[in-house]
Amino acid sequence: MDSGRAISLYELNNRVRGVLKDGLPPYFWIVAETSDVRENQNGHCYLEFIEKDSSNRNIIAKSRASIWANNYKLLKAFFEHETGQRFVSGLKVMVQVSVEFHELYGYSLNVQNIDPSYTLGDQARNRALIIQQLQEDGVLYLNKELELPELLNKIAIISSPTAAGYEDFCNQIENNPQGYVFYTKLFPAVMQGERTENSIIDALERIYQYQDFFDAVVIIRGGGATSELSYFDSYLLAASCAQFPLPIITGIGHERDDTVLDVVAHTRAKTPTAVAEFLITKMDETADELLYLQQEIMSLVSQRIVDEYAYLNGVATHLSYQLKEKIKDKLNSVDSISERLKHATNSLIKEKKHYLEIKEQHLKLISPENILKKGYTLTLKDNKIVKHAEELKAGDTITTMFADGRKGSVVK
Template sequence: METPAHFTLKQVAESIRKTIAERYSRTYWVTAEMHKLNQTRKGHCYPELVQKEDASIVVEMRGTIWKQNFERIQQKFFEIVKEPLHDGMELLFHVKITYHPLYNIGLEIIDIDPNYTLGALQRERQETLERLNKEGILNSNQNLEMALVPKRLAIISQADSKGYSDFVTLLNGHPKRYHFNTFLFEATLQGDAAIKSIQDQLKRIRKVQQHFDAVVIIRGGGGEIGMHCYNNYELAKAIATFPLPVLTGIGHSTNLTVCELIAFRNGITPSDMAYFLLSIFEELDAPLDEALMKLPKQIQHLLQGTKNQFDQLTRAFQQEVQAALLLEKNTFHGMVKDFEYGVKHRLSFSNQTLQEVRNKIRSSSFYFLENQKSKQTHLVNMMEVHSKSSLSKKAQIILNQTDQLIRISPRMIQEELLKLNQAELQLKLVDPLNVLKRGYAIVTNEKGVLSAKNQAASGDELKIVTEAQELKAKVK
């Protein structure tokens, strides 16, 4: 049996190469996902190019980017997109179709259009915004109410990140030493891995949300590299619907990402976010500073007012005491004069009455004697005896009353003088100046005089007033 006509495998491969070279002699623009870049140590890249439908790969081809082309493409791509080439990007390739006997059909990548990628990123950003808006959650996080003093912070960052270090240093380095309670939830902050990493940490924080006032996502260094993850719908939705205010400082200066737009507040850098939090404390602290500046003057004014009031009360008390003493003296002298006048008047009245009685008796006796002298001699004699006896008794009574008045008057005057002296002594004993002279002192703090209800505490400034001087002290 004759051997049929045949070709070697190499001949077949060479025929295929020529056919492809002739059929696909020009270059083409092809869209595909760069599944893996596969860069070698020599600088060449052999990316795996795929096309997906319903998350399944329907086409896969090998690509080649020679070192010289890769360096040019990478530089140009970064200048426009602000990110390096990485796995999973949808790209527009300028390719030439090639065939290699060992590696089969492949695409030699001559160039990559960065503007297509930039447009794809912008499309993703816009689609995410429209989807969040349609679901009514675009401004959900921004509508939350921030705590008056947000000091308990859940921080999503990398422990070795310069941005995290700067953020914590600024918070703890304020001259007034504001106190923040921070807890780090470490996560990847750039690239596709950041999407799940940040979401996982948000889920952890949600479980203990009662311990925090806000969530801070900070990322330092790297410029705008790896920022496309912050346009992802799932990550943006997790931030928009989070029950605590989410603050971002991810080092991005232009063309804000979706996550920054829907966050409660965003800052260009972690430092900007630290300054924002410190500004809240400073704004609340400003009235206290103003009060501290005014307090010494107000205290001085209050003390001076209290001293003036005390001096006025002291002078008024002295005047009242002197007026009371003068009134008592005048009253006493008036009583003495009234008593002397009464005694003299009574004595004069008694003498006058006695004289009138004597004159009447004499007149009556003389008339009676003259008219009935002869008939009533015996009666006259009896009348004279009776009159003398009556006069003697009256005189004796008057003398007894006079002696009694003379004996009683000095004692009454002495008793009244003693009462007056005792009243004057009691008034002098309660005089504040005399109390201070006995070694006592008046001690006051900012609330007033120290007492069982107003006790001094450590650090209080005290004012001590003695008879000779006024002192200030501080409780240790």
């Protein structure tokens, strides 16, 4: 092949540029959907225009576009004033564009004008219809009503295992400065393309079988074009997440755009790293609360010890005083009883002594010796007192006792 016939890439691109410039009108009105809308620090707006097929699922055309700062400021204010909504991704718009081709940067469109009569795009309209249906079904805010546990460290993760966002999340969690321990389990899923919906729902069903092992579910993906987020605008996926028994936290890589999945989730973070920061912050709050409770308990215990010590000292002093008074009372009582016993004993002894003296006097009066002294005698037979005459018969030997002696005799 003759190398002299070849041209450089730059020359080819330059010819393409010329053909486009000469063969196309300077301006076109096109209908497209906005995607990945962003404004840089110089005020220029960069975005993508996309078109989907009749199923409204697959993108069939895409083009880079720009709106230079001086024009973007006017068009944005005009559009938002007329439509009452922000100029963001997901809007179906009618715009006037010029076709640009640059040897280095390639094909793009430059927006010159906009027709505000085109407002919501297919993507945004689809989101609105899904959200409306979820609200009518009474499930839109179910997941948001769940309470996050105080200790939020057992996490089920739905993500592509090869995604950079998943790696960023794991690095952030594992290397947190405070050294918190997180227990994570990956449930792999496809996070882009037509399989996204079914794949995430399947992962949720696997987590459901082990829900008692987890505190929350994290759904994360890396960055990418805003147009890819349409796969997260799914009624079945949103309904499954809204009714899931564990709180769901999303971080699907876009700060500017909210998908239906973000709307129904318990908590929405802009990126996987932001999700990790959220979990670490929750652990910080729990640690602070535990530290506060620890200090409160220590303070209460210390104060209780002081109060109880003072109380026991008071009780001891009171008991000591009462004991002394009680002992004093008991001693006085004992002294009183002792005096009463002593007096009663002396009275009893005196009384008994008097009684014995009377008995002694009585015994002396009735003693045989005293009776004999009065002239009476006692008759004895066989050393026994004879009380009746019939006890004696003739011939019996008897003894007669007198006060001053005895005399024997025989009965005739």
